[in-house]
Amino acid sequence: xxKLIGMSSLLPMLILVPVLLIVIVFSRGDTxxxxxxxxxxxxxNAETLAFKxxxxxxxxxxxxxxxxxxxxxxxxxxxxxxxxxSDDIFQCSESxxxxxxxxxxxxxxxxxxxxxxxxxxxxxxxxxHEPSPTNEGDVNISSVLYQFPSFGSWLKxxxxxxxxxxxxxxxxxxxxxxxxxxxxxxxxxxxxxxxxDCNSGNLVGGGTGKYIIPVDNPIVSSGFVDRINPVxxxxxxxxxxxxAQPMNSAIKAADDGVVVFAGMGSNSNGFNNYGNVVLxxxxxxxxxxxxxxxxxxxxxxxxxxxxxQVIGKVGSTGQSTGAHLHFEIRKQQWGGQIDPAPILGVTGx
Numbered sequence: 487x488x489k490l491i492g493m494s495s496l497l498p499m500l501i502l503v504p505v506l507l508i509v510i511v512f513s514r515g516d517t518x519x520x521x522x523x524x525x526x527x528x529x530x531n532a533e534t535l536a537f538k539x540x541x542x543x544x545x546x547x548x549x550x551x552x553x554x555x556x557x558x559x560x561x562x563x564x565x566x567x568x569x570x571x572s573d574d575i576f577q578c579s580e581s582x583x584x585x586x587x588x589x590x591x592x593x594x595x596x597x598x599x600x601x602x603x604x605x606x607x608x609x610x611x612x613x614x615h616e617p618s619p620t621n622e623g624d625v626n627i628s629s630v631l632y633q634f635p636s637f638g639s640w641l642k643x644x645x646x647x648x649x650x651x652x653x654x655x656x657x658x659x660x661x662x663x664x665x666x667x668x669x670x671x672x673x674x675x676x677x678x679x680x681x682x683d684c685n686s687g688n689l690v691g692g693g694t695g696k697y698i699i700p701v702d703n704p705i706v707s708s709g710f711v712d713r714i715n716p717v718x719x720x721x722x723x724x725x726x727x728x729x730a731q732p733m734n735s736a737i738k739a740a741d742d743g744v745v746v747f748a749g750m751g752s753n754s755n756g757f758n759n760y761g762n763v764v765l766x767x768x769x770x771x772x773x774x775x776x777x778x779x780x781x782x783x784x785x786x787x788x789x790x791x792x793x794x795q796v797i798g799k800v801g802s803t804g805q806s807t808g809a810h811l812h813f814e815i816r817k818q819q820w821g822g823q824i825d826p827a828p829i830l831g832v833t834g835x
Contacts, residue, residue: 524553524619526683526790527560533568534559535786537575537595544599550606553619558602560682561632576601605631608638612647622684623649629675630654634662683790697740698793699830700777700813701800705730707810709834710825717805725823726776726814727834731800733781733809739791740775740830743768746819748783751804756820760812761804764797767819774819778812779804 527535541558545551562568565577572587576598579588589597605628609617617624626649630637637657645653658672671677708728715722743766751757757765762780781801791797802809815826827834 525556530563532784534563544595563681612638612642620684626675629678633670700738700740701729716807727826729811734799736796737798739795741768741793745785745789748785759805774816776814779806
């Protein structure tokens with residue numbers, strides 16, 4: 487998405503530049519690191535999530551409240567798919583009057599945070615209240631400002647500072663053409679909301695309480711049974727279902743939830759022999775689901791996920807003899823496994 491604010495015809499609209507040196511603080515008064523700010527991310531790739539820490543550090547440096555972190559990451563996903571499309575991950579070079587894609591990653595993060603801070607000040611001026619990352623109207627106004635900084639003053643004058651889809655589409659249809667700088671994207675706010683959920687609540691996703699099979703074309707290769715461990719040769723209780731799947735095929739969240747662990751299992755973290763593993767907590771069912779032996783993990787601790795969202799890729803890490811997904815349903819975080827087969831509607835082996 488190209489910004490349309492760096493052209494000479496739009497200089498009267500460039501309210502950003504004078505603001506960039508102003509320290510803007512929207513503080514909640516706490517300094518404890520949370521698990522990713524307010525609101526929640528949906529369907530964001532691992533490349534985007536990898537920018538969490540450098541963006542957070544820049545936010546702290548510029549004194550921008552960490553509660554906005556998830557919304558910033560949603561912009562990175564929308565603008566560059568986490569840097570896959572451009573090193574200018576925020577696509578904000580035009581806000582400095584530069585050609586598109588002129589900034590490297592570090593410069594884009596610095597300018598992206600400054601750019602966003604300026605938007606928040608305009609949101610506050612437009613609405614008359616401190617912006618909130620859980621207020622969808624505030625989020626949507628900031629999204630339009632990402633393209634057209636003059637939207638705030640127009641919305642305040644013509645709509646009393648109240649966001650609506652009608653106001654958004656009217657602005658793009660009737661006001662934007664007068665700028666002579668291209669049409670912009672009238673659905674940009676929707677593009678951001680596909681990656682960002684304004685609902686905050688507690689950290690655990692509500693969910694449906696009904697699980698889906700976490701792989702496509704499932705083939706159960708080992709059930710919830712006593713068996714001989716194919717690696718150790720010892721008899722054991724197999725506490726989950728194994729799905730024999732192609733290497734790097736998609737692993738999907740069985741229900742909405744929050745990631746409580748994502749990474750390589752070991753004795754120290756309680757997931758020894760699981761290889762790359764993800765553990766999700768589900769509020770609705772008050773249960774946990776586990777996804778083991780992954781070749782790649784696509785989520786991070788604290789991230790909210792939606793049912794069916796790809797959270798990793800099938801692999802053979804840890805104690806494994808071939809590509810498969812080991813899947814568990816747990817009644818407690820550290821145990822209490824139950825047979826997933828009747829819940830998923832599959833036949834164990």
